[in-house]
Amino acid sequence: MNxxxxxxxxxxxxxxxxxxxxxxxxxxxxIMTKMNLSKVEKIxxxxxxFNLNEDIISSINDSFNFLNKFSSDKIIYGINTGFGPMAQxxxxxxxxxxxxxxxxxxxxxxxxxxxxxxxxxxxLIARINxxxxxxxxISISVVEKLVEFLNNRxxxxxxxxxxxxxxxxLVQLAHLALNLIGEGFVFYNGKRESAKDILxxxxxxxxxxxxxxxxxxxxxxxxxxxIGAINLIxxxxxxxxxxxxxxxxxxxxxxxxxxxxxxxxxxKLHTGQKTIALEMREFLSDSKLIKxxxxxxxxxxxxxxxxxxxxxxxxxxxxxxPQILGPVLETLDNAKKVIENELxxxxxxxxxxxxxxxxxxxxxxxxxxxxxxxxxxxIVITRLTMxxxxxxxxxxxxxxxxxxxxxxxxxxxxxxxxIQGMQFTATSTTAESQTLSNPMxxxxxxxxxxxxxxxxxxxxxxxxxxxxxxxxxxxxxxHMMAVCQSIDLLKENEKSKLSSKTIKLYNKIRKExxxxxxxxxxxxxxxxxxxxxxxxxxxx
Numbered sequence: 267m268n269x270x271x272x273x274x275x276x277x278x279x280x281x282x283x284x285x286x287x288x289x290x291x292x293x294x295x296x297i298m299t300k301m302n303l304s305k306v307e308k309i310x311x312x313x314x315x316f317n318l319n320e321d322i323i324s325s326i327n328d329s330f331n332f333l334n335k336f337s338s339d340k341i342i343y344g345i346n347t348g349f350g351p352m353a354q355x356x357x358x359x360x361x362x363x364x365x366x367x368x369x370x371x372x373x374x375x376x377x378x379x380x381x382x383x384x385x386x387x388x389x390l391i392a393r394i395n396x397x398x399x400x401x402x403x404i405s406i407s408v409v410e411k412l413v414e415f416l417n418n419r420x421x422x423x424x425x426x427x428x429x430x431x432x433x434x435x436l437v438q439l440a441h442l443a444l445n446l447i448g449e450g451f452v453f454y455n456g457k458r459e460s461a462k463d464i465l466x467x468x469x470x471x472x473x474x475x476x477x478x479x480x481x482x483x484x485x486x487x488x489x490x491x492x493i494g495a496i497n498l499i500x501x502x503x504x505x506x507x508x509x510x511x512x513x514x515x516x517x518x519x520x521x522x523x524x525x526x527x528x529x530x531x532x533x534k535l536h537t538g539q540k541t542i543a544l545e546m547r548e549f550l551s552d553s554k555l556i557k558x559x560x561x562x563x564x565x566x567x568x569x570x571x572x573x574x575x576x577x578x579x580x581x582x583x584x585x586x587x588p589q590i591l592g593p594v595l596e597t598l599d600n601a602k603k604v605i606e607n608e609l610x611x612x613x614x615x616x617x618x619x620x621x622x623x624x625x626x627x628x629x630x631x632x633x634x635x636x637x638x639x640x641x642x643x644x645i646v647i648t649r650l651t652m653x654x655x656x657x658x659x660x661x662x663x664x665x666x667x668x669x670x671x672x673x674x675x676x677x678x679x680x681x682x683x684x685i686q687g688m689q690f691t692a693t694s695t696t697a698e699s700q701t702l703s704n705p706m707x708x709x710x711x712x713x714x715x716x717x718x719x720x721x722x723x724x725x726x727x728x729x730x731x732x733x734x735x736x737x738x739x740x741x742x743x744x745h746m747m748a749v750c751q752s753i754d755l756l757k758e759n760e761k762s763k764l765s766s767k768t769i770k771l772y773n774k775i776r777k778e779x780x781x782x783x784x785x786x787x788x789x790x791x792x793x794x795x796x797x798x799x800x801x802x803x804x805x806x
Contacts, residue, residue, distance in 0.1 A: 301395045301609045303602060306495045310387040315417035318398070318409065325400035326409060333403030333618050334477055336625060343616055343627055344481035366480030367447070373440035373484060374450060376425025381493070383453065385732070386421040389442065389492030392609055396486055401612035401619065404482040411446045411473045418468055420445075421453040422461075424489065430713060431633035431724030434613065435489030438725060443483035448472030485614035490636045493728035494605045497640065500735050501598050501647055503802045505591065507742050508650050509542060511749050512587040513549040514768050515657055516580070517556055518752050518760075519667060524559045525585045526550075538599075539592030546587065554763030581666065583656040590653050594646040601639040608636055633724030634707070640727040641705040644734045648696075648703040651738040654745040655696040661748050662689055674751040676783045683785055685748050688792070692744045699737045702730050743795040746775060747782070754781045774798065 308314045337345045346362060347355065349369060381389070394412045397404055415422065422445040428437025444450040445461045449472075452461045465472055473479070516526070524530050531543040550556050579585055616627045662685055664672045675684030706727035712719040753761065753772050764772075778798060779791045 300606070301391070302606050303495060303498055306388055306391055306609070307499050309391055309416070310384050310492075310496060311499070313387075313419065316413070318413060322398045322400070322409075323406055326397065326404070326406045328620060329400045329403050329618050330405050330477065332620055332623075333625065336618075336623075337477075342478075342625055344478045344485075349481065363475060366475045366478065369480045370440050370443040370447065370475075370484065371449070373436050374444045376428035376437050376441050378425050378427035380453075381424045381426060383419070383421045385493050385496050386424055386453075387416060387419075387492075388496045389424065389438075389489050390416045390422075392488035392492040392495070393439070393442070393483070393486065395609050396488060396611065396613055397482070399610070399612045401617050402482050402614055403477065403616075403618035403625075404479050405476040407473060407476070408446070408479050408483060411470075414470055415446070418470070419454070420464060420468075422446075423451045423453065423458070426729050429489060429725035430711070430718065430721040431487070431490055431637055431726070432631070432714075432718040432721035433615070434484070434486040434631035434633065435725050436484050438489040439484040439486065443480060446473040446483070447475065482614055485631050487608055487613045487631060487633045487636055487724060490633050490640070490724040490728045491605060491608045491613075493725070493732060494601070494636050494640055494643075495609065497643060497728060497731050497735055498598060498602055498605060500739070500800065501643060503800065504647065504650060504735065504738050504742060505594055505598065506802075507746065507799050508591060508594075508654060509545050509587075510549060510767070510771055511654065511657065511742070511745055512584075512591070513546045513765075514749050514753070514771070515584055515661065516546070516587075517550060517553050517765060517768060518749075518756060519580065519584065519669060520555050520557055521580045521584055522559050523547075523550075523556045525580070526588055531588055534589070536592050536596070538594070538596035539588045541595055542591045543588040549767050550765050553765035553768070555760060577668075581660060583653060583660055587653075591650065594650050597642050597646045601643050604635050604639045633722035637707045637722040637724035637727045640724065640731045641707045644699075644703045644727070644731040645705075647731070647734050647738050648699040651696050651699050651734075651741050654738075654741050655692050658689065658692055658741075658745045658748050661752050662686070670752055670755050674748055674755060674782075676751070676754065676781060682783075684782060685744075685751060688744045688747070688788055691792075692741045695737045695740050699734045702734050702737075706730065739796050739800055740792070742799055743792050746795055746799065747779065747788075747791065750775050750779075751781055 309316065333342075333345075336342075341347060341356070343349075346359070390412055394409060394416070396402070397409050397412075414420075422442045424438050424441050429435040429439075441450060445452050448462045448465050450461050451458050452464055453459070454464045462472075513526075515521075526543040526546040528543070528547070531540050534540075583590075611630070613630045615629065615631050616625045617630060618625055660666050661670065662673045664670060671679060671684070673684035673686040673689070675682055675686075677684075706723040709723055710720045713721070750772055753764070753768070756764075775795060775798065778794045782788065
């Protein structure tokens, strides 16, 4: 029933490295052993599906069979013991299987809103990719069931509240496991349905738990990692639009080119700053409105003035874009490395090593890496949002830009209001993000009878970051509408001098949203622009 393209993913196979090619696509793509953001985007957002190859299946079976034999005469946490602070209690052999079901059901305690499909798909991807490293000792049926859910677009009901990110995302992943065994609720075709009924209608059998499958499913950082991956995908898109709008503002006010020039930026030894400046130069490469600093030097009339008529330097929100967005880019790039490492790691407990023929107990489920990076991402996306809000204010304030009517009003001043009302929304949303950007990483609260005496709060950090990114798109949507309105207010001879990329962006927005002339509600138009920006439907 699933018509999506298939992506064949390879995992680590005991020191063997292989590649395989996606089939049934117009352009064959070779997938290496590593999962990355690009592949998450194709599977989670573009709904490509994937299959397991035989090497992966064999490796997972080997790991499971080894653990099954190895644990038969030993005490192994999560197999014949209780969990957490209850690990001191040995479980009778005839109750071992029920123990795993008890764990899943008892920890399905999430509350609040539920995650949307794109985030849930990323969580499924993260959990699958963790398991195909073949270091968890789970049964192959677990991975196969996760793949079935993903390929049939069954979205487990995963709540935003519950995880403290120490034994991983216990509560969120318990809900995922609950759905795999045919209990609880899922979302299918946009509707909340009984998991049992959906599986029955699709002829999918519920998962039968074996050995330590229950613990394996709920121990790990897959929820925070999946959310983090989608957060980064959207953050990069938001950054792209910030570069675009910043470039256009420099253009419409006829700013000098040296703020993003190679000469200025090459003496500051930060890769991000240089990259942003380069992208601005490329965006404005064929603009006839951007001024060369040399023009000012040659203007004898201006040189003779005691008070210059022309603006010598722009405000910081216009002039310091590479210095402001450079750290944003570098922070996202570092977070990308961390999230991709987490995607390709084994992050549950205990760890099964066929190479060492042993089982290792520890804390690979601890989410500090993800928590810290999400905190940093939320800070820089808030900073990006602040830049957009200040640039918006610059365009709306006639005393600042000294070019456009107040609030970019295209009708009668005083009687009509232009973009005045939209600014309130942008300002209040930015303020909310400023408050939300406080870190979760340092807010550990001991729990679990003090067994979990220091926790990461990684899932909370990832979810708050998601909210800040959503806010960023809302502010950027309003800002984009203002930027386009400023183009509408240019003289015809000025419009003819705009860069080709500016015109392309402007035309894309104007196909969906017209200029604001008469006073009419704008909420739906803001949504339309938001959809354009989030969909990444225009390459600039």
